[in-house]
Amino acid sequence: MQGKLIVISGPSGVGKSTVTKKLAERIGAVISISATTREPSPKEKHGRDYYFLTREEFEKLIADGKLLEYAEYMGNYYGTLADTVKEHLSAGRDVILEIEVQGAKEVEKKFPDAIIIYLLPPDDNELIARLTGRARDDEATIRRRFENAKAEVAQAKAAGIYKYWVVNDNLDNAVDKIVRIVHKEKTGDNEK
């Protein structure tokens, strides 16, 4: 049986990476590794953290239609290799993509039956607490991140592609909810 493609988006600070890792463990899914033109850090490994490509290589992939989605961020390209995802799905493995709204739109066009999920912070105070807790930033920076996160959620709502909105009030709860969504979609019981 073909695997399911699962898209997880959400604003900065909502805990996407943690939810994605936990979800992958729970359902035995593969987390898609992005290709990028960014330079690796000493601790990053090609094929584990990213596929590190030159700008020329990346632009050839774009030209050849080999990317499921891609975007530019801080002057570097980031994208998802279509063939790798398709191979996993054909082999019956579920694949999780942790991507932004623009990328999710592209994926939805190519995989209309992908399970497209948006992770929401529980409430404004909680979001501020998370943005504050994780770094030694000044108030203006935290305020700016908070406004950005609110704008990201508004943009996601406007995109009209997210079928499931999951509040990340608590890691295990959020993952449980997503596991049930995936199960429901797989068994065909997906009226919602």
Next chain:
Amino acid sequence: MQGKLIVISGPSGVGKSTVTKKLAERIGAVISISATTREPSPKEKHGRDYYFLTREEFEKLIADGKLLEYAEYMGNYYGTLADTVKEHLSAGRDVILEIEVQGAKEVEKKFPDAIIIYLLPPDDNELIARLTGRARDDEATIRRRFENAKAEVAQAKAAGIYKYWVVNDNLDNAVDKIVRIVHKEKTGDNEK
């Protein structure tokens, strides 16, 4: 009581990051967050993954002697903020630095009683298996990484600063060994 500074080095593919994370959990230590001039990825956060600085900011830190160690890699600076490490140590927290041989040399000069550890792969075959397992690379690439890893170990031996050599045959074993080393150093029972 002053915390202990723990340095973990090792060749590519030996599993430094995994050992470091597990060790931090086991002994309740802080993992030092590096500063870098590299651009962040969409998933990376300032103050969690790195302190992302401009080249000017980084070079000012160098000029002001604010870095415990630093190096250039792929055209970007990476370094350890001395004040942050000192604050943790003063507060009684152990701090783990996952750094390369050159950086470890600098640290050893400034903190002669740091616990400086080199992680070794169990043997050549196992190292090749790990380098092979984690990516879809061709044989020439794997061979090159293997030779690099061997050269890195030789360089570490020549540096003459590593007091402890721990074979990472198995994650839990390696972490157990390091926990015992740290305990021994803390209780003053460190003849070896």
